[in-house]
Amino acid sequence: MDLHKLTDERIVFLDGAMGTMLQRKGLKAGESPESWNLVHQDKIIEVHKEYIEAGSDIVNTNTFGGNTLKLKEYNLQDKLEEINGKAVEAAKKARDFFKRDVFISGSIGPTGEFVKPVGNISFDEMYEIYYRQVKALGNAGADLINFETMVDIGELRIAVLAAKDAVKIPIFANLTFNEDGRTLTGSDVFSAFNILEGLGVDFIGTNCGMGPDEMGRMINGINQLIDTKIVVQANAGIPKLIDGKTVFTCSPHDYVKQLEKIVEEGVNIIGGCCGTTPEFIKMVKEKFKDSLPKKIRQEKKSRIKLSSTTGTFMISRETPFCKIGEKINPSALKKIADDIRLESQSNMKETARKQEEAGAHVLDINLGLGGSDETKSFQRVIPEMSSFTKLPLCIDTTDPKALEEALRLYPGRALINSISAEKERMEKILPLMKKYGAYAVFLPLDEKGIPETAEERIKVIKKVLNEAEKYGLGKERFLVDALVMTVSANPKLAKVSVETIRLAYEELGLLSTCGLSNISFGLPGRNAVNASFLSMLMGAGLDSAILNPEDELLSIMIDAGNVLYERDIHAISYIKKYQQVKNFFKDNQGAQTANTVLQEQKKVKNETLEDKIYAAVVEGSKEEITGLLAEGIKKYNAQELLNRFMIPAITYVGDLYDKKVYYLPQLMLSAETMKKGTEYLEPYLKQETRKFIATIIIATVKGDIHDIGKNIVSIMLENNGFKVIDLGKDVSKEIVLEKALEHKADIICLSALMTTTMVEMGHFKEYMKAQRKEIPLMIGGAVVNQDYAASIGAYFSKDAVEAVERAKQIIGSINKKG
Ligand code: B12
Known part of the structure; x- marks a missing residue:
């Protein structure tokens, strides 16, 4: 039976904790659980049998700590293959007692060490550790590999790359998150899952660390962003220390109840983690065996999700224009060239920080300097830069070898700058995009050069999309480049760039980018030309640009453009940023100071129900007003609610508008809230x-x-x-x-x-x-x-x-x- 097929049809059930069960069967503190595969295989078989009996479709082998580093703690590293082999054998023996399909999952936990530069283990050493254990489990006949309780996305990513090279069976990748929704090394759920989705793991999930309630809150909304199937293995609640012992306080009944929200959100595989037992799994299966599994969205909207290990920027038609900082480039800044030559990164880091402060969303990294080894430069820069900045990186190189090295080492989900329709380039770059989950800027040119019309450029784009399909890469992986040419050299091509952007989206649904400054080369007043051209491109739908984020004129235009092109609905971000500015080009006087805004905001309290009704109107919370009034009507009559809270609130909104603290969008949101509230109260007002x-x-x-x-x-x-x-x-x-x-x-x-x-x-x-x-x-x-x-x-x-x-x-x- 194919696991993917089964998870399309129904929710599939994993087992619960192994450690908890082994302790019950006599495992002593300080003893290696994996050693039991050799000396007490019968006990391991018993645990598996209990879980299969309880309804598990998948059982995890007793190999969580079966990697070289963990086994070394017990001097068992030389027996790695035997220990992992015996563990799979135990699961198989248990399965043989039953007459139904059961999948054997090769469980793999973390090494307990960190990859450089945070820890001391090199990328290659980490890769070897995982490759060896995965291979051992695969050779012994595991049906899938289940990475569990991982706390560092960098390490998990290496583990997945190793597993993909070692075996051809499904891969599960599970991380453990803290209550703040981040892993130990700071990854948020979405960024971590996005990176794993890019690598093409079969099931992404979370295990351990928390109970189903907390886990449900943490993954809330994830299916809107992630297509990959989801697996959850929660603890039996958050453990408490009672009389020096770790106690899990959640009963099987509560556990099942708490899982309801998660199942509603959409999952494909449910299991348990610490503190759960066959009793839990039995009840879970009983309750959810007929529930619908998460379905993969068929219609894939164009959206490019670039992630660092700690944050994601999504490029789409609905999100703000993406600014890709161009300055880490030896031809843009001499001090970057100095860094490359001196094998230093101080200027790069300072440039990264300044661009980030200026509002860049992504950082372009170009280390191409004549006479230097680009691959080596990336080897030095990528690990350091990725732990220094929270912005995702755009790897900018023409050298495929350097590109592969950068992508291999980058722990996030990167953008490649760039690919074209030249055959050789496609053959080299498409497989890299596939393997590392990267997105790419696509230059619509081929061996014949740069097409002179937008229609011809579209033909070239189609050629690449066809080729990409062979690698399973959809159009959502490309950002079409507007191929901006110098307007003083060829006056016709500026319009062609604009038209290409428009057609690429209208005909093919492709998002776009451009290198802007080329347009004005050789002209005086270059920033005016750049700004004007940017506005034309934004009007045609341009979604991002590689530019200098510290250029104020461009920044203002982009912020305003976001409002004009529905990328900043109700101008919320724009107003926040510019409300103290009256006239960009003349003066800042007579303007509302940020201080007054703050003072005004403090006046709106949010403590009591009465405050909340008032605040809902002032803040335009139209989704909340009816719920609040439903509470309010238990305490006041409708007339009172109107006169005492709502009318004063909308009158205050008028004051804020007068003082230029509020602008029209906020006024409208408040008015709509007021309207919704009045509609809700209408039947009460009409009662007599x-x-x-x-x-x-x-x-x-x-x-x-x-x-x-x-x-x-x-x-x-x-x-x-x-x-x-x-x-x-x-x-x-x-x-x-x-x-x-x-x-x-x-x-x-x-x-x-x-x-x-x-x-x-x-x-x-x-x-x-x-x-x-x-x-x-x-x-x-x-x-x-x-x-x-x-x-x-x-x-x-x-x-x-x-x-x-x-x-x-x-x-x-x-x-x-x-
Ligand atoms: C909400 C609001 C809006 C909403 C209206 C939504 C809607 N569906 O009604 C929106 C955002 C759409 C809006 C738009 C505009 N608004 Co306006 N808006 C307001 C605001 C903040 C509140 C009005 C309100 O609803 N008050 C609450 C209700 C319950 O009070 P009320 O209307 O006064 O009604 C009570 C009494 O007056 C009386 N009453 C009302 N009607 C009647 C009728 C009769 C027969 C009787 C006996 C009694 C009576 O009983 C009511 C209940 O007690 C006021 C500021 C303010 N503080 O008044 C500005 C305000 C009215 N708007 C103003 C402006 C300028 C505009 C815009 C031109 C903004 C713009 N720059 O585009 C546009 C106008 C578009 C247009 N052509 O009409 C100005 C008007 C300035 C002036 N003196 O001329 C104000 C005063 C804001 C300001 N200080 O500048 N606005």
Whole structure:
């Protein structure tokens, strides 16, 4: 039976802890668990049998510490092959007792050492250690390799590379995360999983360290980002130290309950780790045997996920424009050339730091200097640089040997700069992309040179995509380069670059990049040309560029471009960064200082439910408002919720807008929250139905789209016995009168929130007069006051409660007259 096929059909069940079981069977503290494969194989077989009986489809061999370094602690390193072989044999013997498919998983734990530069073990030594154990397990007949409890992605990555070379069976790669969601060496879940997905492991997962509850929270949302199938092996809760002993406090029943969230999220394989026993596995299987496994997304959207060991930057149409820092390059900076010559990295590190501070998302590393050995330079720089910067790296070289060395040593998921459609280059680089999970910048040129039209460039791109497919590499692995040529040398090609970017996305769904500064070569005022061209390219959809992130003009343009091209929705990042700046090119005066913004933010508390309702409106948390009001309505009536918390909050939003602390996007989010909240409260406001009093037509005047206040007035009137016909917002005087006549309205109510639109109320009054109609008019809205109302011959009310009273009075006086 094929494991992949089985995991497509149903959730598959691993076993639970081996250590816990061996301790129960007499393993003493300080004794090598793996030595039992030789001296107590019968006990190992018993454990496997218990798990298979409980329902495990996969059992882990007793080889967690079966690597050279761990066995050395017991002077058993020379027996490595025998120990791993006997362990597989034990699992096979156990399997033979049952008449069903059981997979034997070669369990491998960490070495306990770190790779250079953090530790003392070289890449090659680490590779050898894992290669030897994987080979031993593979030769003995393991059906898969399961790396477990790994705490360093760098080490796990080497282990996976070794395993892929040693055997051709499925590989599981499991990391252990701390409660802060990071591994011991600082990798977050997404970056670590992304790196492993790049290497093509069959199942990615997490084991040990925490119980299912905490694990569920940690992997929440991971399936939106990772396609690879998921495996989870949680502990029986977080262990507690009781009377000097480690105790797992989670019962099998609670364990199963806590797993529900994880299964809902979508997993393919579930097992247990420390503290779990066959009893746990039995209950887990019973509960989830009919649950649906995670399905792999078929439609693959273009998104490039570049990871360092501690962070990821995703390039896509929806995410901010990606700035690839260009300055670690000997032809860009003389001091980088000095570093390469002197085998130093001090200038490189300083340049990396400055680019990072200036907002670069990825760092391009080019170490090509005539007379120097590029491969050796990468060997020195990559391990150090990858632990120095949290930004993912772009390996920039024309030398395939140097490229392979850089990719092999880089513990993250890199971008290659670059590949083209030249046959030799494709043959060398595509396999490297596949093996190391890398993405590549693709130059649309081939042996014939650079095509002069966008259409021809697209043809060249298609050629590479076809070739890439043979290696199982999809279009989502490429970033098309706009091939920016010097405009002063060839005036036609700037437009071709723009068009290539547009067509590459429209026709092929490819994301794009470019080396920008080439465009202005030989011209004065180069940064103006660069900036202008960048804007054209962004308009055509450009997703990233290799540029100088310290160039302020480009940075401002990119930040603004993110807003204009839907890469920074509601301009949230833009406003955060620039709210203290009034005019980039003139002065910074009269601007709101960052301090005032901070002071204002402090005014909004978030402690009590009342605070939270207020804060939800101020902060525009439209997803939260209904939940909060549902709580609020247990304590207050709807009218109170509106008057005491929500209306003051939206009024405060108006103040913030006035003070230029808030801008339109935030105003709109708050308004939408207010609207959603009012809609939620509407049925409560309408609960009491009263005797019909009169018919009212209500609208916000022409040119004005503010309707929150008007809606409240409308609800309140309805609640008090009026039949209300609400015409909505931005309504012309002609429509208002026409509808009022049609419905035989007794009163017409108009709302306006702006001084510019308030005058429409006067216009309406005159229009009515001109049409020889006389229906009582009541007006309101923040800008309207008693004086203005009197000047046009209308009634006024300052708020919704007063509006009801006034309406009753108007009807009363009509009736008296009548
Ligand atoms: C929310 C809001 C918006 C939302 C509106 C969403 C919506 N669906 O309503 C959005 C973001 C879309 C918006 C857009 C704009 N807004 Co605006 N907006 C506001 C804000 C912050 C709150 C208004 C509100 O809802 N208040 C809460 C409600 C409950 O109060 P109310 O409307 O006053 O209603 C009460 C009473 O007045 C009365 N009442 C209301 N109507 C009626 C009718 C009758 C008959 C009666 C009797 C009583 C009555 O009863 C209500 C309940 O007690 C105000 C600032 C403020 N503090 O007022 C600015 C404000 C009104 N907006 C303003 C501006 C300038 C704009 C924009 C032009 C912004 C821009 N630069 O593009 C656009 C206008 C577009 C247009 N053509 O209309 C200005 C108006 C300035 C002026 N004096 O002219 C204000 C004052 C902000 C400011 N200080 O600059 N805005």
